[in-house]
Amino acid sequence: MIHICNLSKSYQKDSAALNDINLTIGKGEFVFVTGPSGAGKSTLLRMIFCGEKPNRGQVLINGRNVTRMSSSQIPYLRRQLGVVFQDFKLIKNRTLLENVAFPLEVQGKKRHEVSKKVYQALKMVGLENHLTKFPLEISGGEQQRVAIARALVVDPMVLLADEPTGNLDDQTTQEIMELFKGANARGTTVVMATHNQEIIKRHPRRVIFLRQGRVVDDYTP
Amino acid sequence: MFYFLRCAGRNMFQSPLLCTAAVGTMTVSLTIVAFFGVIFFNFEELTSYWGRRIQIKTYLETVPGALVLQGWLVEIREYPEVDEVVYVSQAEAFDRFKERLGQNSDLLHGMTPSILPASLEIALKEGFRNRQGVERVVGKLRKNPHFSDMRFGRDWLERFDSFVALFKFSAGILGGFLLFATVFIVSNTIKLTLYARREELEIMSLVGGTPAFIKMPYVIEGAVQGFIGGLLAVVGSYLIFALFLKQSLVSLLFTMGVGRVSFLPLRFQLGLLGAGVVLGVLGSLASLRKFVRIHYS
Numbered sequence: 001m002i003h004i005c006n007l008s009k010s011y012q013k014d015s016a017a018l019n020d021i022n023l024t025i026g027k028g029e030f031v032f033v034t035g036p037s038g039a040g041k042s043t044l045l046r047m048i049f050c051g052e053k054p055n056r057g058q059v060l061i062n063g064r065n066v067t068r069m070s071s072s073q074i075p076y077l078r079r080q081l082g083v084v085f086q087d088f089k090l091i092k093n094r095t096l097l098e099n100v101a102f103p104l105e106v107q108g109k110k111r112h113e114v115s116k117k118v119y120q121a122l123k124m125v126g127l128e129n130h131l132t133k134f135p136l137e138i139s140g141g142e143q144q145r146v147a148i149a150r151a152l153v154v155d156p157m158v159l160l161a162d163e164p165t166g167n168l169d170d171q172t173t174q175e176i177m178e179l180f181k182g183a184n185a186r187g188t189t190v191v192m193a194t195h196n197q198e199i200i201k202r203h204p205r206r207v208i209f210l211r212q213g214r215v216v217d218d219y220t221p
Numbered sequence: 222m223f224y225f226l227r228c229a230g231r232n233m234f235q236s237p238l239l240c241t242a243a244v245g246t247m248t249v250s251l252t253i254v255a256f257f258g259v260i261f262f263n264f265e266e267l268t269s270y271w272g273r274r275i276q277i278k279t280y281l282e283t284v285p286g287a288l289v290l291q292g293w294l295v296e297i298r299e300y301p302e303v304d305e306v307v308y309v310s311q312a313e314a315f316d317r318f319k320e321r322l323g324q325n326s327d328l329l330h331g332m333t334p335s336i337l338p339a340s341l342e343i344a345l346k347e348g349f350r351n352r353q354g355v356e357r358v359v360g361k362l363r364k365n366p367h368f369s370d371m372r373f374g375r376d377w378l379e380r381f382d383s384f385v386a387l388f389k390f391s392a393g394i395l396g397g398f399l400l401f402a403t404v405f406i407v408s409n410t411i412k413l414t415l416y417a418r419r420e421e422l423e424i425m426s427l428v429g430g431t432p433a434f435i436k437m438p439y440v441i442e443g444a445v446q447g448f449i450g451g452l453l454a455v456v457g458s459y460l461i462f463a464l465f466l467k468q469s470l471v472s473l474l475f476t477m478g479v480g481r482v483s484f485l486p487l488r489f490q491l492g493l494l495g496a497g498v499v500l501g502v503l504g505s506l507a508s509l510r511k512f513v514r515i516h517y518s
């Protein structure tokens with residue numbers, strides 16, 4: 001599903017954020033990307049959704065080389081991916097309903113189809129009673145659940161999550177993990193970056209360990 | 222389409238401050254343009270008024286026969302530079318002179334119109350009301366020996382020409398400068414308003430919005446703001462004109478011979494609205510280029 005070959009990225013001349021990464025992530029896998037701060041976890045995820053261009057190497061998703069994609073093709077790639085971040089990245093002046101609807105509206109989906117899917121997605125994360133609230137009127141955990149609903153509403157092939165639980169307490173982290181596992185069980189490939197070893201211990205899945213931009217360990221418990 | 226309009230509307234209502242700032246700068250900028258426009262058009266009115274007074278007067282030593290005169294009139298009317306030829310008979314010249322003398326007209330008591338010569342007054346078409354135009358017509362007229370005594374105010378013509386040239390030149394410089402300043406200020410204001418929304422723009426591109434889709438509401442917003450700005454500028458400059466400018470322009474121009482001061486012509490008012498829309502759209506597009514990027518860091 002995701003093939004990464006010889007991928008290198010450096011922001012400054014002599015320090016590489018990613019250094020010759022080679023990885024294969026299969027369809028339906030659940031993968032943790034971990035490692036100390038500055039190891040390149042976020043950079044790796046950004047390479048997959050074309051947030052930045054690599055200096056060298058390639059990323060293939062479903063056989064398509066996304067590093068060679070033109071800027072006009074990238075939006076169409078992103079519609080097949082779901083992204084979740086530590087800071088939620090919700091649009092503050094739009095209601096939860098509108099936030100979750102946005103990826104579908106972007107795709108030009110019909111109105112009744114949009115509202116049905118949005119309602120289902122918000123129901124899945126347990127927020128179907130807060131449709132008309134704004135992001136800043138709900139807790140951090142709830143905001144992250146909205147972000148996950150937005151990522152999953154398009155039935156993505158891959159869910160990319162960068163420290164999705166970084167700002168949340170244990171209880172909420174647990175709830176978020178359940179949502180990811182649910183999505184994974186329904187067939188979505190999940191790639192989650194975290195430095196929280198506690199989570200990894202509690203949810204034994206494949207772990208890719210990065211340090212200074214290199215894969216130093218890759219195991220499945 | 223409906224979706225874009227809804228977004229644009231909501232953006233404006235949800236951040237009234239930013240919206241007001243953008244509309245405000247456009248209003249002020251366009252009002253300044255309109256303000257100078259009013260002055261420009263009235264001075265142009267002045268020059269064309271003066272220009273209308275450019276005429277060639279040729280005195281006739283002997284009063285021509287009706288047929289000969291008719292021949293001349295027809296011939297001169299065919300010159301491409303000539304707008305109108307009027308024959309001023311001795312009697313008419315006498316009447317005019319009398320009128321000019323006003324109270325002193327009794328000086329002419331006992332005199333007959335024959336003391337004054339008859340003349341032809343030749344007015345020129347719009348584009349030829351300058352020194353070259355006059356000289357071309359004079360050159361053609363010289364071929365007829367009856368038109369020996371011609372008057373066309375050579376000195377005055379030269380001053381008029383250089384005045385018009387200077388006027389057009391300074392209006393051009395000022396206009397260009399104003400336009401540049403307006404574009405600069407407006408695009409910076411729009412940049413500020415978009416800076417406040419950069420997160421929103423980034424998120425839209427993250428969930429797969431194409432640049433055109435993301436930009437559309439903001440471009441519409443810019444167009445609407447520009448239209449409102451243009452409208453307010455027309456109204457505002459009319460108020461300024463009616464309350465302050467009219468008085469001083471009237472007293473200034475009246476001494477120079479123009480009795481009527483007018484507001485901007487309709488096509489310029491519409492132009493102002495159009496300029497507002499164009500400014501809003503271009504300003505938004507230029508600033509969006511900076512904030513809507515597929516690759517971000």
Ligand SMILES: Nc1ncnc2c1ncn2[C@@H]1O[C@H](COP(=O)(O)OP(=O)(O)OP(=O)(O)O)[C@@H](O)[C@H]1O
Pocket residue numbers: 011012016017035036037038039040041042043044195518
């Ligand atoms: N936009 C950027 N400009 C310059 N350098 C960057 C940028 N983003 C990341 N880096 C550098 O690249 C390296 C890897 O950063 P990255 O954010 O991928 O690490 P990370 O593993 O996600 O760390 P963390 O756990 O703190 O989130 C770091 O040395 C960082 O300083």
Ligand SMILES: [Mg+2]
Pocket residue numbers: 041042043162163
């Ligand atoms: Mg990171």
